[in-house]
Amino acid sequence: MTSTFDPRQYKITTRAQWEDAAEAWHRWGQVIEDWLGQATRQMLDAAGLTAGSRVLDVAAGAGGQSLAAARRVGPTGSVLATDISPAILEYAAKAATDAGLANLTTRELDGEHLDVDDGGFDAVISRVGLIYFPDQQAALAGMRAALRPGGRLSAVVYSTADRNGFFAIPVGIIRRRAQLPPPAPGQPGPFSLGTPGVAEQILATAGFRDIAVEAVASPLRMGSAADCVRFERESFGALHQMLSSLTEPDRQAAWAEIAQALAQFEGPDGFVGPCEMLVISATR
Template sequence: MTNFDPVAFKNSTRNQWDNVAGHWNAWGPLLDRWLGPATETLLDMCGVQSGSTVLHIAGGSGQDALQSARRVGSDGFVLSTDFSENLTRLANDQFERAGLTQARATVMDGENLKTGDQRFDAVISRVGLIFFPDQKSSMKSQISALHKGGSVGALVYATPQECRFFSDPVGIIRKHANLPAPAPGLPGPFSLGAPGVIEDLFEAAGLGDIQTQKIEAPVVLETAQECLRFEQESFGALHQMLGGLDDEAKQAAWEEVEIALEAFETDTGFIGPCTMIAASGVKT
């Protein structure tokens, strides 16, 4: 914990997402198949409906906000925020192409939301809260942006054992780069996945009516090689972890990742194990 620099971490993470924004957006159809159904469950849990106002944090290039915008209709409003300018620009392009005038995107830090006097019926994060260095501050900021009776909702990875499409590659890359696993309390893909952790975070923030639901969300592609390409192109953190290695060592790591992913190939294609947790809580 003492060697962790949250400012440097956030700057590095922002740069990663700026660099991979175009690739992440290009994988939009996969993101919709993979995380779309779980997102619908989370929106149900948070009561998002026609006329709702919804704030998305760490909204990326807008895929989850598009789902909200279609739900709320022309009588509602959706604001998608992200600290990456490139992702935010892509989100606005998506909203415009879809003709969804009730949605817009703006650059904003999910740990320090600046929404002025505007209040929302729901604040949603999809695979974003897990990477915030100060999750408690983010929760406080999210709750401040809500109407009384509004809901905070988060979609997060479950445990590494339940999300091996990602945890196996991360473990291999950590081994090759000689990096330790993140200490408890530090941001990371599985920081809120252990039993009771996200419930405790929501309870400590003062939310009521806390609900969680586990959702099977396998990553379904044609081959393991296609999943490798998805992770190489879209998960900038993996490249950051390999940053200290030369090209030959990096290639060796990726080759081992591909072999590990091949374990999830079936007669009908690649099915990467992944379980998500949908969590919601109400501002009382």
């Protein structure tokens, strides 16, 4: 992302990166569910999911949280998992089939242009997706329109960079090596909604009420720092996007520096990467 940020090109690149990363994100699925499990449960609680709820999942990815939602709402409820990447949705659909969850369907949709029925859902969820939309207000407007009056929105986002060393350190190293300026306020990025008050403000601007923000400690536990580097290298589309301007040798050098820096989080219990998520929620 540069000072001449082009949202259209950013979305084209984002889609391509997730098409490439889909298999890896699916393959690392159990690690992701262990890491984000508590935040996901709190998101589903905040969304008010009960038996029979109709749920829209925006930027669903490989669908770990979609499956959790489908189990909660049961056979009388439904979950529509949407994403900009059709490849990653194929993994979500297969996982639902393998789990015997007939109440989960998938659809390729841009989160800023949600072509769904107005008022057709009791809840909208989004796990680590809203932060990457170039136009968060457009996304929120679509989510709000999709909700019935009194319906609930709940999303998981990162808090501030200083509380997310496992991700912020690689971002900082890549940003320096690729000579990328920090994202301007309002531009997409992992920590774009983490600063206190920012999430509350964008939800209020979008017309939501009963706004709440809850911090959830979400340490990333792995065998070693090398495991964490492999996880991020294979499946974190945002990092690939930032590295795209570097030559292959320069990318290798960046990953080597990242591995060295992340080693500080290794200890007797293996790798414990600092991470804090926020569960943001509101009512239409």
